[in-house]
Amino acid sequence: MSDNEKPKLGMRAPLGVRRTVETGKVKQSFSHGRSNTVVVEVKKARVFRKPGEAEPVVEQAAPEPVAAPEVVAAPAPVAAPVAAPAPAPEPVAAPVAEPVAEAPAPVAEAAPEAPAAAPAFPPPRAFTPVAKPVPTPPPAPAPVVEAAPEPVAAPEPTPAPKPVTATPRRAPAPVRTPARQAAPARNPGNDLLSRQERQAKLLREAEEARMTALEEARRREDRLRAEAAEEEKRRIEQNKLAAENPTAAPAPAAAPAAPAAAAAAPTGEAAQAEAGADGRFPPPRRFTPLPTAPRPAAKPVSREKNADERRQSGKLTVTRALDDGASARTRSLAALKRSREKAKGSGNSGPSIKQVRDVNVPEAITVQELANRMAERGADLVKALFKMGMPVTITQTIDQDTAELLVTEFGHNINRVSDSDIDLTSHEEVDSDDTQVTRPPVVTIMGHVDHGKTSLLDALRGANVASGEAGGITQHIGAYQVTVKSGNKITFLDTPGHEAFSDMRARGANITDIVVLVVAGDDGMRPQTIEAISHVRAAGVPMIVAINKMDKPGSDASKIRQALLQYDVQVEEMGGDVQDVEVSATKKTGLEELIDKIELQADLLELRANPDRPAEGTVVEATLDKGRGAVATVLVGRGTLRVGDIFVVGAESGKVRALIDDKGKNVKLALPSMPVQVLGLTGVPSAGDPLSVVENEARAREVADYRASVIQQKRTTSAPANLETMFSALREKQAQQFPLVVKADAQGSVEAIVASLNKISTDLIQVRILHSGVGGITESDVSLAAASRAPIIGFNVRANSKARELATRDGVALKYYDVIYDLLDEIRAAMAGQLGPEYLEHVVGRAEIREVFSAGKHGKAAGLLVVEGYIRQKLRARVLRDDVIIYNGSISSLRRFKDDVPEVRAGLECGITIEGSTDIKAGDIVETFEVEERERTL
Numbered sequence: 001m002s003d004n005e006k007p008k009l010g011m012r013a014p015l016g017v018r019r020t021v022e023t024g025k026v027k028q029s030f031s032h033g034r035s036n037t038v039v040v041e042v043k044k045a046r047v048f049r050k051p052g053e054a055e056p057v058v059e060q061a062a063p064e065p066v067a068a069p070e071v072v073a074a075p076a077p078v079a080a081p082v083a084a085p086a087p088a089p090e091p092v093a094a095p096v097a098e099p100v101a102e103a104p105a106p107v108a109e110a111a112p113e114a115p116a117a118a119p120a121f122p123p124p125r126a127f128t129p130v131a132k133p134v135p136t137p138p139p140a141p142a143p144v145v146e147a148a149p150e151p152v153a154a155p156e157p158t159p160a161p162k163p164v165t166a167t168p169r170r171a172p173a174p175v176r177t178p179a180r181q182a183a184p185a186r187n188p189g190n191d192l193l194s195r196q197e198r199q200a201k202l203l204r205e206a207e208e209a210r211m212t213a214l215e216e217a218r219r220r221e222d223r224l225r226a227e228a229a230e231e232e233k234r235r236i237e238q239n240k241l242a243a244e245n246p247t248a249a250p251a252p253a254a255a256p257a258a259p260a261a262a263a264a265a266p267t268g269e270a271a272q273a274e275a276g277a278d279g280r281f282p283p284p285r286r287f288t289p290l291p292t293a294p295r296p297a298a299k300p301v302s303r304e305k306n307a308d309e310r311r312q313s314g315k316l317t318v319t320r321a322l323d324d325g326a327s328a329r330t331r332s333l334a335a336l337k338r339s340r341e342k343a344k345g346s347g348n349s350g351p352s353i354k355q356v357r358d359v360n361v362p363e364a365i366t367v368q369e370l371a372n373r374m375a376e377r378g379a380d381l382v383k384a385l386f387k388m389g390m391p392v393t394i395t396q397t398i399d400q401d402t403a404e405l406l407v408t409e410f411g412h413n414i415n416r417v418s419d420s421d422i423d424l425t426s427h428e429e430v431d432s433d434d435t436q437v438t439r440p441p442v443v444t445i446m447g448h449v450d451h452g453k454t455s456l457l458d459a460l461r462g463a464n465v466a467s468g469e470a471g472g473i474t475q476h477i478g479a480y481q482v483t484v485k486s487g488n489k490i491t492f493l494d495t496p497g498h499e500a501f502s503d504m505r506a507r508g509a510n511i512t513d514i515v516v517l518v519v520a521g522d523d524g525m526r527p528q529t530i531e532a533i534s535h536v537r538a539a540g541v542p543m544i545v546a547i548n549k550m551d552k553p554g555s556d557a558s559k560i561r562q563a564l565l566q567y568d569v570q571v572e573e574m575g576g577d578v579q580d581v582e583v584s585a586t587k588k589t590g591l592e593e594l595i596d597k598i599e600l601q602a603d604l605l606e607l608r609a610n611p612d613r614p615a616e617g618t619v620v621e622a623t624l625d626k627g628r629g630a631v632a633t634v635l636v637g638r639g640t641l642r643v644g645d646i647f648v649v650g651a652e653s654g655k656v657r658a659l660i661d662d663k664g665k666n667v668k669l670a671l672p673s674m675p676v677q678v679l680g681l682t683g684v685p686s687a688g689d690p691l692s693v694v695e696n697e698a699r700a701r702e703v704a705d706y707r708a709s710v711i712q713q714k715r716t717t718s719a720p721a722n723l724e725t726m727f728s729a730l731r732e733k734q735a736q737q738f739p740l741v742v743k744a745d746a747q748g749s750v751e752a753i754v755a756s757l758n759k760i761s762t763d764l765i766q767v768r769i770l771h772s773g774v775g776g777i778t779e780s781d782v783s784l785a786a787a788s789r790a791p792i793i794g795f796n797v798r799a800n801s802k803a804r805e806l807a808t809r810d811g812v813a814l815k816y817y818d819v820i821y822d823l824l825d826e827i828r829a830a831m832a833g834q835l836g837p838e839y840l841e842h843v844v845g846r847a848e849i850r851e852v853f854s855a856g857k858h859g860k861a862a863g864l865l866v867v868e869g870y871i872r873q874k875l876r877a878r879v880l881r882d883d884v885i886i887y888n889g890s891i892s893s894l895r896r897f898k899d900d901v902p903e904v905r906a907g908l909e910c911g912i913t914i915e916g917s918t919d920i921k922a923g924d925i926v927e928t929f930e931v932e933e934r935e936r937t938l
């Protein structure tokens, strides 16, 4: 047919509308049970043919659908055989304005990865998978295209393209035509079904291939790890060898490692390994990086894996949160209980062997403490005691004998301990004569208040302490050492003269060698002079009488000497053996004579002590210093006290931190008879407490603890009940309480104040000391006082700022004193004020009832004869029958011969009515009395 030849009408293909699109749904199955349904459209290429041209038969290449993103991720090798089915039945120039046309590029890229496919089929020029996913689910067009090679991966023979060009093709296909035309299926339904089956099969196979690849990757990783471990091991061995034999060449040892390292490591590291292998320097320590394992698809999920995933993803889901809980789960309570029971069971499994103990039992011990020492249950001991007929509680104290019964009952051994076993006994030791040297005498100045003790001591030591004392009276024991003209030393203790300091005086007398009794020549014997004489006598120490103030015009020494005789003190001038001396502290007369007499007395006493032994002494005074803590003034008795010595003092212990002498100088040591301030105590001891240096801190603590326990026991143990204590307790209950908190600057002051306050107490009101102590007033003192609404007494101490604030807030009265008698006077007045005024009854008249009448609504009227005093209207009256009061009230009316009278005197008769209906009879006595209100004094 020539070109000019026009087509004939009859040969033309009939016109018609044919379906150009085939649609169907494909269900995709993915890992983890996921699936996706994709609507697949199969577009048929529209081919324009010339009339009479035969329709080409092209079979549709299989792999249209597949839009799964998962599949995209599949490793490359899987795609190998993919390109195979690509050959387009028609060499169609791709550029079509449809997304389908973009497909060729990725396909072409995939091709080199599938060399196997290359020789089998010629490379496709334009493979257009005609699958166009209708976006029911999300997949975008791009992944679809990329996915193309993957599903085709299966070496599926079916899609093998048949070059089914039954009719000769026209060479230049019109550009507008689609890439190829899918062959119209003879039976579209069957075709669709078979395609879906194929699709499913392909997917399955792709999944299998992926799993195989993952498995391979895992094996490879394991192999690499094993190699790395082996290499590391080899390297360590090699290093060890090199260390053992440094001369040996490291090269041969390293050699085998090199290739492995090279294989495992990236190129740079491989080079280093080689360098190490040639022996010039030891191979560097290297860690072979391990490839990270790809995420396994469908493995049983382990907890570790979950943790990894959580770490990596950083996403929190409900499942993960729940998993978290599971991973953090600890042992259940039941498991814990079981394990405990098991442990208990195992503990009881063998026959338990009772441990026999040696139990230290003191003279008195609480049941609880004994149980602790025996390692037995307290309840068992109580039960045992109950069986013995002793119903005691666990906190009660039992004696040593009862304790022994219990100890033996429970199969232990008793070890009876007495106080002396724990406490120090060194004070009982006597130093041998050859170790002793002469020591200075300790002289205590005693006497009544204001008789000039401090002034005399001032005069002796050349200082002026008296002027600095509050109120001019001594309130502490001052301790001083004076070097006299002869070069000898004398230690003086100044005691307070006020009556409150009786204990201090007693203490002074007890630790002294000689007492100087100061009596003012112008005043004579006074109460505290007499008390001092008693103390001296009780202490059994010699006395020297110093008659002071002899410069004063009214002073009479002979009068004093005579007065002393009354108290059995016979001075030399009166033919006795007590030395006496006339002095004037202000004029400094008679001082030499006094010193001479002290030295003479000291010589007679032959005072000696061993300085080369652990020191022993007595606390003269103790205070709590703000900066230095507890400070004790100690008079060394024997031995030498040194800085660094460990000591026990009363119930306190410590280590000597510093020693300060009476002039305020730091000294290294204190010899016998020397008074020193000791720093380094754990607490404030009591004045009079003994101080002993011990070998070590443990011993010091042991003794201090023991002494503290004894004090505690004394305080808490109640006195045995008897009638006397019962009544006194009853009296105390009836009496009003006057609570107080006492704080003072020194232990002796506290003691004196508390003793004096207790003396003020009467049957009606009693001082109750809530707390007393040394040191400033603190918040805890205020809190304590506030609880009982008690005032706080500060003697030579003040409250700190916080305590002041607290006191203002809680309304606690802070009372400061520096003179003890001011303190006592004020407290006395306050106590009297709390009691209120007192009422005194004065009986003013007595009358005898002669007759009794009824007085209607006024009660009863009585005819009386006044026998004593007078009877007045409105006076208070009592009716007595046989000396027993049967009525107490007042007289409402008083008449004489029917006339109201204000008063009837003794010897006259009268009539009275008394308030209330009282059974009065003839013969009863009416007593009238007046009540006087008087201010109370204590």
Ligand SMILES: Nc1nc2c(ncn2[C@@H]2O[C@H](COP(=O)(O)OP(=O)(O)OP(=O)(O)O)[C@@H](O)[C@H]2O)c(=O)[nH]1
Binding pocket: 447, 448, 449, 450, 451, 452, 453, 454, 455, 456, 466, 472, 473, 474, 475, 495, 496, 497, 498, 548, 549, 550, 551, 552, 583, 584, 585, 586, 587
């Ligand atoms: N004229 C005269 N006055 C003296 C003499 N000695 C002391 N005084 C005075 O007596 C007063 C009391 O003296 P102190 O030394 O404080 O008396 P004290 O015995 O120490 O008193 P307390 O410390 O309270 O026990 C002071 O005013 C002294 O000046 C003296 O020898 N002659």
